[in-house]
Amino acid sequence: MKYHVLLDNIERSNVFYRMFLSLKDDEFVFYTLKPSIYFYFKYYLKVSNIFIIESETEDESANIDCNNDIHVLIGRASNKLSISMYKKIRYYLLKNAQYTSEDIAVVFNGCQTAARAFYDFFRDNNIKTLSCEISNLPGKMIFDPKGVNAQSLLFNNIDILNDFKSVLSEQQHEDWINLYEEYKSYPIPQSKIKYKYAIFAIVDALLYYFNRGIKEEDGGLIQKSKLFFNKIIGSKKNISLGSICNLDIKYSFFPTQVSTDTQILINSDVDNFQAIEMMCNESRDSEIYVKIHPAEQNKDIILKYLYLEKQGKITLCKNNTTELIKNASKVYTINSTVGLEALIYNKPLTVYGRAIYSKMVNAKDIRDFIHGYLVDIDYYGANKVDESVFDKLHKIASHNGKI
Structure with missing residues (x-):
């Protein structure tokens, strides 16, 4: 069994790399549209099973509208660009992805066009899928076979929790609340500006001019630099x-x-x-x-x-x-x-x-x-992920929504 994982962001890639370290090299296959992530994983982290999604050809059989994808909604990409990207990703996977019926495809969030294309391709080929998201709870992430938040299987059938009952005592739960309060006393990690991520984005903007990867947004190098500058200014004012x-x-x-x-x-x-x-x-x-x-x-x-x-x-x-x-x-x-x-x-x-x-x-x-449904993975951590979480991931991915 393999995990096919789309790396769409260098920060998110960190948690998947830590998951990869817990298993054998051949149990993870990474894909990315971003040249910076490809080079970082391939040559710095020495990960062999990583592929950069590149294609000038589109899968014309894909009938899709991207107006409700997040990059279109926030004005960073046009519907036309996103549709083209979706079809190019589908074509690349159609020609290159190798998988079995036991595999699991994983995306982060799933509301971006690239994630949808990746997710849809594997689901259409009867491969189990997982979307994941940070939970904003210490040491916890959410994984779901249908999507995250309101798109999730759990949102549409909360009784699924009966299959994921907590084994913690009341006192252990109270201890966890105390840990949560300590966690909340510090600035939330999302508000921290990380300069190396800006460098990766600028590298990608440059390499797109040389036809490396597939462009996800309409803006170029100037727009990327301006966006990062505004983030720095905004983060300082918000404090x-x-x-x-x-x-x-x-x-x-x-x-x-x-x-x-x-x-x-x-x-x-x-x-x-x-x-x-x-x-x-x-x-x-x-x-x-x-x-x-x-x-x-x-x-x-x-x-x-x-x-x-x-x-x-x-x-x-x-x-x-x-x-x-x-x-x-x-x-x-x-x-x-x-x-x-x-x-x-x-x-x-x-x-x-x-x-x-x-x-x-x-x-x-x-x-x-x-304590039962959320997965014990610290999104912002530095250590490799405990192997025990993969049993839960398989259980979640295999859930059919019936109780």
């Missing part, structure tokens, strides 16, 4: 947004989500500002505390939050998120992990988007999800 708020008064709490996040664009019918408006209408008897996501980079979006505060509609806070949740009279969210944390602390919760945890009806569901 000082808001004030330390009084947690002893009655307030409702709303954590914003990154405006370009798939959770907002694909898994919700409302954006941050629509959610805040509904929240204000429902919480007229309490203060409205809002915390801006540290990874938000859109200056116009941030200015809108500041304008709402100036109008007196909201108060921007920079308190510890866990403390904001624990002391709130009610928590509102679109589909942030904060919603799951609110349930962990048994806080009243309103969910405006589509979130897996919105289907959970009791504390047992929450414990089974965290």
Whole structure:
């Protein structure tokens, strides 16, 4: 059995490489559209089973529309470019991929065009598939055979948790909550700017001019450099947004989500500002505390939050998120992990988007999800992954959704 893995991002590639280190070399086959990742894995990490997806020919039998893919939604790629990329990936895999019925194909998130093409190809050939995502819980990732978030098998049938029951005692769960609170006391890793990832992106932008890899976005080198510069400026400004708020008064709490996040664009019918408006209408008897996501980079979006505060509609806070949740009279969210944390602390919760945890009806569901269904892989870790997780991955990939 082999794992066929699409590497679409150098940061995400790290977790897959650590999984690869836990098994034999021939049990992982890596694919990427990015020349930088190919050269890094092939010549620096000395991984032999990695292939760069390159094709000028398209699979014309593929009938696809990409308007709802994340890069199109956020304006980084046109529908035309994405359709062409999808068909080129399909053609490359059709001519080059070697697999058996026991194999598993893995993508991260699955909302990007490249991931969809990869995922669809293997699924169409009756190969088990897994989409994965960070869970924002310490040492945990989510894997699902149908997709992540609202596209997942679990979202559509929460009773699947009965096949993944937690074996932790109540005390062990409480110990885990204490670990979670310690984890949350530090800045979330997504908000950290990593310069080496920018270098990889710039290398790719240069090599695309020499027809290496398949271009995923319309922008070139200048646009890539500008995007990274804006991230640096935005990340520094976000640190000082808001004030330390009084947690002893009655307030409702709303954590914003990154405006370009798939959770907002694909898994919700409302954006941050629509959610805040509904929240204000429902919480007229309490203060409205809002915390801006540290990874938000859109200056116009941030200015809108500041304008709402100036109008007196909201108060921007920079308190510890866990403390904001624990002391709130009610928590509102679109589909942030904060919603799951609110349930962990048994806080009243309103969910405006589509979130897996919105289907959970009791504390047992929450414990089974965290300690039974989620996979024990630390996305931000440095060590190789424990071999025991592969049994769970196979169990999840093989699940048919029936109980």
